[in-house]
Amino acid sequence: MTEEQRLTTREAAERLGVKPETVYAYVSRGQLSSRRGPGSRGSTFDAKEVDALVRRSRRDSASGGNGELSVRTRITLIDKDRYFFRGVDAAELARNYSYEEVAEWLWTGVLRPGIRFTAPRDVTEAARRAVDALPPHSAPTDRLRVAAVAAAASDPLRFDLSEAAVLATARTLIPTLVTALPLAGTAHHGEGPLAERLWPRLTVQPPDAASLRVLDLALALLIDHDLAASTLAVRVAASARAHPYAAVSAGLGVLEGPLHGAASGLAHRMLAEVIERGSAAPVVADHLRTGRRVPGLGHRIYPGEDPRAQALFAALEDVEQAAPALAAARDVITTTARHTELYANVDLALSVLTVTTGMPAEAGETVFAVARTAGWIAHTLEEYEERPLRMRPSGQYTGPRPPQPLP
Template identity: 50%
Template sequence: MDFLTVEETAQRLGVKRDTVYAYASRGLLTSVRGARRRGSRFARAEVEALAARGREAGEPSGVVERIRTGITLVADGGPWFRGVPAAGLAARADLAEVAALLWDVPGPVRFDADPELLAVAGAALAALPARARSTDRFRVAVAAAAAADPLRADVRPAAVTRTAATLLGTVVAALGGAASPAAPAGPPGPDPAVPLWPALARDPAADPGTGPDHLRAALVLLADHGLAASTVAARVAASTLADVHAVVSAGLGALDGPRHGLAGTLAHRFLAEALDDPPAALAARLRAGERVPGFGHSVYRGADPRAVALLDRLRTDPRADRVLACVDALTDGMARGDGPAPNVDLALAALMHTHDLRPDAGELVFATARTVGWVAHALEEYAEPGPRFRPLGVYTGPRPQTPQRPG
């Protein structure tokens, strides 16, 4: 077999020596040390394959591997799930059908709870204080289910999808109260919107009206959004062959911040302030130089198509009239200064106010829906040849002191 030295490899790839070693640490190249020659060597065929890959997809950065994905296209007019418009799916499908599409399995997927895992998750949730946030409860339920699943480390595709479906069904059932006979909860089945509703509503016994159907659409729209921060975190975990529960936990960790999954709660709070006097609430934010929650998106130049789809659904619901009047007034006020359009966080907040959901319900909706997307990305990542995420750090701390030679 023909081998190249580090210098020859760096020259062939058009990178520095340090980058060659970085490629080796990330599994892109295999370092070989000969018995008679000092230094690392690399198989010419492997180097040529990496060079060809660089020509095809752009030069490897040497920092974080490019992520190729066939799951979701995020662009103006989208998103599209494997080529299918998400807005169209929201009109007719549920999360179970979308999971089958994103996971590339026959569907619909059934999110049925496992009785043993449900008992463990329910007991863990019962130990939490009443003030625990929805995402805290979701995270605890996932961890409890993981601890009770001895076969969770199986990352073969069929095992992953089966484990993921059971995990989400168990967590939703536990959050909805199924682990407690006295608590109202919907029956198990393919669509998690019904059993999730009691965990979202301020008064689970009240007539939900069209709320669960709007929730069904919201879950579909939020199932995936490309390489968002939480999805990258989930993929990093999957790249180490971490199990599904760990992948979801990684996604939840990145989701739990005001710049990502908590944005819906901030939009809900702002909408509550604006319901009585939208111009005044908007003026207060603008006067303070603050970002207006629920408006603008880093991807879409115009309106967020997910917000359009969800708000259009709410316009058919008489309960939403007052809330949508507020949304429209805020939108007009923002447009006056060529401001950004509403995003899906504002649309989700409008759904929450329309059907009197808990202030943090949006976080739970987001986590439930996005779990499906994280699992889809984990399946893609499990198929990759090895860990790909090894950033090159730029050390900025104090340098080691060089020992002084005696004079």
Template identity: 70%
Template sequence: MNSHEDRLSTRQTAERLGVKPETVYAYVSRGLLTSHKSPGSRGSTFDAKEVDALARRHSRPVATGAGTDGVAPGTTTIRTGITLIDRDRYFFRGVDATALATAYPYEEAADWLWTGRITPGLRFTAPEELLSATTAAVAALPAHAGPVDRLRAAAVAAAAADPLRFDLSAESVHAAARGLIAAFAGSPPVIGRTHRADAPIARRLWARLSPARPEPAALRVLDTALVLLIDHDLAASTLAARVAASARANPYAVVSTGLSALDGPLHGAASGLAHRMLLDVLERGAAPVVSEHFRAGHRVPGLGHRLYPGEDPRAQVLFALLDEVPGARGALDAAQDVVEISARHTPLHANVDLALAVLSVTAGMPAEAGETVFAVARTAGWIAHALEEYEERPLRMRPSGSYAGPRPPQPLP
């Protein structure tokens, strides 16, 4: 054991790290510091070398070379090493994303994307005070609040409950992300079978989205979908999240920004439109439903993706897994009918939203279930982009506006 001289009190540790004493204990709860109770003493002591190592990891030099507002003029391209989309395939850090999704559960894949390490059996958990705060915040919302409303409220509450939210070191961001995703999976009310607090994220989500018993094959579809949806290059919500990270917003604020951009029919809510369409098809048949969409000048939900000239690889993987789910045949056939009838007018393939809709219809989930799955999954991607952006020059994404208003001087109104 270290000698007494090698140990620091809580006050000394806080001074060396430049934080408050309560923040020191938050570091302990996250596993970033190890505390030791001395015999006959009520206070905790800390290893000086461990404290100094933490201080070094958390010190990051401020980047230079920008203008007076920290902006590099003419920045138009965002370099990223997270996702590559190439024709009809996509890759996470060079690894085929569909292969990753079928090989690893969501927690392991997400953590690998952040750290470069696979930790078998990893579970995401949140501190009790954070879970209490997020559960109370979500419960205070009106009954008609949507899934993104609930997740935004949970993100704000989680941030308020975390005294380390402004610590942007990689280790602290990783811990915040694991706790936030656990809170997201644990905030909505349970409508299915109960579960342990350390159950896999897919199992926890299922209990909040479906009253049906979670068949292993169906749970595998949900878990695979979570991995497939972790990231998809610079989608609108991801770009928004990176802009927030560029301004050094904390990880909870980064995720809140991503959720705000996700909250729309052209992004995260698309699977809900496909869900409602499939229910209509199951009741009336595909031909009249597809015909009504074309007659109204609307796109058929769940078809086509501008980044894939062929089939959406995410949909391919999920449809193959759904084929093994008991009770999914009706929704699968309805989806196939929609694709075949629509192909007579326009050659579009099924996308991931249609696959999510097949799962949500089969499992008796609400129409918004796919949006919840999308948002929880993409949280890991936003965190990966935030970690990448935190290493860049602050405030680098500051475009210049092209003024198109009246030329001055104008009379005072």
């Protein structure tokens, strides 16, 4: 952005997230200055001054009127039954571009066709050695957190929080996390799409083009989903100016919670049981009898079907061997609809892929964590632009009133 860049009233309104008449209200209150060019009928506004007002507005609205934390963001918008990355339909982006291309769009607003993320050999080897030292039964998030720590320790420039440095970190950290995971099948050498490198770490089955496309689609769809619990943790870390590796580690820590990252594994196990028993009815009945919710159904944000599930189900139709798992998923939806109308969410759709391709139950969590790392980086970059340590809500003390006697 140059010093001379000027915005029209419409452009200023879009950047501020207000109506054009509100822009003039800012001018009348002295919050913005306007200038009318020679021969021009409309006013123009200094882009830097507009951006400064945007930052001030974010700080003023950091605490919502209902007492909940509110964060203004330019990254993801969720609106009814759709979600958007920087204003573009996220499902359409994922259907048309690779995971790496969508990640670049989320970070920079620039599409870079054909981009591939690679990592230096010494960094990936350090991360792999650290992960190999863990017990064999370690969970995917254990391995990813250790890989992130090892990558951070290998990077003496990790405390450089400039945008260029953070983007360079992101482009090496994500492939490092993938490469550090133990192999389940035969590795694909080279620097192909990230989905191709992740595949042999999830299953021993060789990939086909349609299945690889579904995995890449899943990664792109899961990149970000507004302020989920793990993303909020990332922004808290970034607010304290933790380096990007540490911010990602914060997200991985929250992801391991059973209410956030484990949902896809539960859906996987349920779907496998439905296929084994030949019907969803007894499986759904068992869940309801024991007071458990049926995994893979319903979403607190979407009133209808999760758009991520819609995109994945459509792509899975092209995977011939997915037919039994797709039929089982539809059986679960139909059976549950007799009791209450719940729609499929992304965990159920992802479990169709993991069950079909012989992946373990925790594979969905791995896909989720790798994918969401790109979104965490986007939120880290955005939070670095804000006032430091703004994520500091005040506690409401409910203990004994002082003074109390010395114990």
